[in-house]
Amino acid sequence: MTNSSTFAGVSPPVRTSPPSSTAGTLLDAPLRYTTDGGLLLDAPPPDGLVAHTTRYGPPPADSRHVLPALEASGLTGRGGAHYPVVAKLRALLSGGGAEVVVANGAESEPASSKDAALLRQRPHLVLDGLTVAARLLGAGQAVIWLHEGAADNRGSLLAALRERHDARVPGPRTSIVLAPGRYLAGESSAVRSALAGGPVLPTFGPAPGARTALGGRGTLVQNVETLAWLAVLARGGAVRPGALVTVVADGMRTVLEADEGQTVESLLLRAVELPGRPVIAPRAVLLGGYAGAWLAWDDARTEPLCGPSRSPATGAGLVAALPPFACGLAETAALLAYLARHGAGQCGPCRFGLPSLAGLADRLARGHVRPRDVDRIRRLADEVRGRGACHHPDGAVRLLETALATFRDDVEHHVRRGRCAYGGHQAVLPIPEER
Amino acid sequence: MARATAPARLVVDPVRCEGVGICAYVANRLVDLDRWGYPIVPTWPLDPREQRAARAAAAACPRRALLLEPVARTPPGVGAGGRPARYHGLLPHAAPQERQTAEGPRRQPSGPL
Numbered sequence: 035m036t037n038s039s040t041f042a043g044v045s046p047p048v049r050t051s052p053p054s055s056t057a058g059t060l061l062d063a064p065l066r067y068t069t070d071g072g073l074l075l076d077a078p079p080p081d082g083l084v085a086h087t088t089r090y091g092p093p094p095a096d097s098r099h100v101l102p103a104l105e106a107s108g109l110t111g112r113g114g115a116h117y118p119v120v121a122k123l124r125a126l127l128s129g130g131g132a133e134v135v136v137a138n139g140a141e142s143e144p145a146s147s148k149d150a151a152l153l154r155q156r157p158h159l160v161l162d163g164l165t166v167a168a169r170l171l172g173a174g175q176a177v178i179w180l181h182e183g184a185a186d187n188r189g190s191l192l193a194a195l196r197e198r199h200d201a202r203v204p205g206p207r208t209s210i211v212l213a214p215g216r217y218l219a220g221e222s223s224a225v226r227s228a229l230a231g232g233p234v235l236p237t238f239g240p241a242p243g244a245r246t247a248l249g250g251r252g253t254l255v256q257n258v259e260t261l262a263w264l265a266v267l268a269r270g271g272a273v274r275p276g277a278l279v280t281v282v283a284d285g286m287r288t289v290l291e292a293d294e295g296q297t298v299e300s301l302l303l304r305a306v307e308l309p310g311r312p313v314i315a316p317r318a319v320l321l322g323g324y325a326g327a328w329l330a331w332d333d334a335r336t337e338p339l340c341g342p343s344r345s346p347a348t349g350a351g352l353v354a355a356l357p358p359f360a361c362g363l364a365e366t367a368a369l370l371a372y373l374a375r376h377g378a379g380q381c382g383p384c385r386f387g388l389p390s391l392a393g394l395a396d397r398l399a400r401g402h403v404r405p406r407d408v409d410r411i412r413r414l415a416d417e418v419r420g421r422g423a424c425h426h427p428d429g430a431v432r433l434l435e436t437a438l439a440t441f442r443d444d445v446e447h448h449v450r451r452g453r454c455a456y457g458g459h460q461a462v463l464p465i466p467e468e469r
Numbered sequence: 470m471a472r473a474t475a476p477a478r479l480v481v482d483p484v485r486c487e488g489v490g491i492c493a494y495v496a497n498r499l500v501d502l503d504r505w506g507y508p509i510v511p512t513w514p515l516d517p518r519e520q521r522a523a524r525a526a527a528a529a530c531p532r533r534a535l536l537l538e539p540v541a542r543t544p545p546g547v548g549a550g551g552r553p554a555r556y557h558g559l560l561p562h563a564a565p566q567e568r569q570t571a572e573g574p575r576r577q578p579s580g581p582l
Contacts, residue, residue: 238482381483382507417503423484 058291059273060159060262064305065151067287070464072147075286077155080190083197086158093162093203094268097170103267109275112257113222114322114349114425119260123170126252131172133251134229135206137164139258140181140213140220143323143350144372144466148278149258151289153187156262157194161205163261166268167254168206176206179225179255181215188212217376221424222255224378229253235378236424259351277339281305282463283316283355292339299335302355318356318440320463322349324369325429328362328440354463361456363444366437367392367399368461373430377422384427387418395434398445401452408445411438476514477537479523483507485534492535496526514540 066075081089094100101120110116126132137160141149153160164176180187188210195208213219214234221236228234230253256264263275274294281288281302288305298319319334321327326349329337339353356362374388394411397403415431422428438445447455479499488506499522501509515523520537527535 235484238484382486382488382505383483383503386505417509421481421483421507421509423482 058276058293059266060152060259060276060278061155061289061291064288064290065147065155067147067289069145069282069285069287072150072287074154074186077151080155081158083158083194083201083203086156090159090162090266091269094166094265094270097166097268099270100166100170100264100268103270104264107263107267107273107275109260109263109267111260112277112349112351114429119256119264122254122256123167126171126254130251132168132254133173134175134177134253135164135167135171135173136177136179136225136229136253136255137258137261138179138220138222138225138255139184139187140179140225141184141350142181142217142220143280143352145282145287145354145464146280146323146350146352147287148280148289148351150184150187152259152262152278153184154190157190158198159262159265160258161191161194161198161208162265162268163256163258163263164208165205166264167256167261171252171254173254174206176208177229178208178210178258179220180210180212181219182212183215184212217373218378218424218426221426223424225255226253235380236422236426238423277351279339279351279353281353281355283353295338297335298329298337298339298353301339301353305353314358316355317358317360318362320352320354320356320365320433323352323429324463325373325426325433326350326352327432327436328356328366329436330440357462359456360462361399361444361454362437362441363395363448364399364454365461365463366433366441367395368465369463370395370430370434372465373426373433377426378424381422381427383418383421387414387421388427388430390414391418391430391434395437398448399454401448401454403449405449408438408449476540477520477523478512478514478540479510479526480536480538481508481510482534482536485532487532487534489531491529491531492526495529496522499523500526508535510535 063078065077067073068075087093101123104120104123109119111119111122139149139153139160141147164178167173168176178191191210198205211229213225213228216234218224218236219234223237223239224234227237259278263273266273267275276291276293276296278289279292279301281290283302284306286306290301290305292301298321302316302319316331318328318330321329321334321337356365370388370392374392377384377388379385391411391414394403394407394414397407398411411434415435418427419431420428444455447453486507488502490502490506490508492508493500493502499511499515499519503509511519523535523537527533527537
């Protein structure tokens with residue numbers, strides 16, 4: 035029995051609240067998906083307009099008190115830079131507001147389903163947030179930005195929009211735009227570029243929230259989850275925003291809401307908790323996304339996910355556990371190869387540097403390396419970091435460098451013995467099929 | 470000339486840059502090329518003499534990928550903003566710390582917004 039509430043060989047975690055009260059503000063129960071294709075296995079019924087109004091109360095009538103509430107909450111965007119939402123809104127307001135507000139639901143992380151889960155369960159909350167942002171910035175148009183493959187999300191949003199139209203819920207003119215299913219199609223400068231008539235590629239230019247070409251006024255791009263929190267805050271509740279995360283562990287993908295200050299260990303336990311099933315402690319966890327950071331299990335256990343530090347975990351909100359039998363270097367090589375293939379191909383250092391790094395990482399994973407190759411990897415990483423228009427190369431380099439640090443002993447073993455101490459080079463984390 | 474003394478930084482637009490490499494010939498003390506031929510530029514504010522070289526490099530670039538961006542004057546006491554005593558060629562090898570701190574400010578040259 036004790037196995038179901040603790041990791042084998044690991045002291046029992048400190049539980050702040052019993053499992054029965056894990057209902058969060060955005061999601062009341064975890065959603066489970068298959069690890070590979072992200073097929074939904076088990077979920078509570080989604081909220082229609084009536085259920086939504088019962089749960090959260092009527093839509094906020096005015097947006098004036100939103101800015102102070104936002105500032106007090108410290109809500110940041112989910113693009114990885116932890117950019118304060120209130121700063122973005124104030125910057126746009128000082129430039130005359132925005133022409134368009136964009137709900138970014140193009141979830142590019144292959145193992146992440148948090149945006150899909152939110153759009154399925156709480157479409158009206160996202161639309162409320164979009165309405166609040168549009169009203170605040172004086173925008174007459176709203177766009178929901180989705181990947182072309184997201185048919186389910188498109189369907190639930192269309193149904194929600196129809197419901198709102200029939201019930202005469204006020205809101206901006208909203209359109210759903212389907213972006214190409216590429217990794218960088220959800221990058222915010224790519225979204226702004228596309229909506230201004232340009233290519234769906236990241237651009238080199240002004241900081242987030244700055245004015246762009248569209249109608250002479252700015253474009254607000256926020257993640258769907260950020261807008262959902264905005265809708266909650268606009269209703270006047272004293273809310274401390276948590277974060278939606280996707281936990282990949284134990285052959286499942288689980289979307290749940292992490293509370294402020296929740297540790298990686300308690301989150302993993304909540305995600306895989308099924309009665310009577312033993313849970314094995316992972317070797318390491320990948321935090322943030324495929325361009326995220328590896329952290330050894332002993333360091334990750336007590337790492338808080340949200341809160342003031344907002345450590346590596348929040349980016350795209352992925353927490354992936356590396357099983358004890360898997361090789362972290364093989365995993366890193368597979369992820370890096372994926373990231374190298376999915377660059378925008380615009381900036382030289384990234385276009386040439388990432389494939390070189392991926393090649394070296396692959397040789398390291400197979401044990402075909404000499405000690406000086408590890409230094410070559412480090413030098414090459416230094417030459418790539420910070421030299422792209424977007425932060426794609428920086429993320430890829432971070433993945434590799436944290437792998438070298440976290441799997442230090444494996445690097446040693448691969449270099450000295452020319453082979454892996456673990457199960458060889460079979461990657462565990464899902465990599466989408468190339469089309 | 471006021472323009473010559475205002476502190477400025479040399480910035481590469483990596484989307485425009487195609488690694489032609491003329492900048493490294495025109496301003497060979499300022500710009501280095503990496504192994505693929507793309508420019509590596511200093512991250513600190515340039516002095517007037519360096520600015521002249523930077524402007525020449527920017528003018529020579531057929532892709533118009535080099536920009537001289539004004540930066541806020543460093544407050545007194547801060548010094549030259551982390552500038553090393555001497556500049557020894559290739560930046561990432563000589564001073565990796567420099568590159569790391571340059572990530573944020575490069576895209577947002579004038580403060581947090």
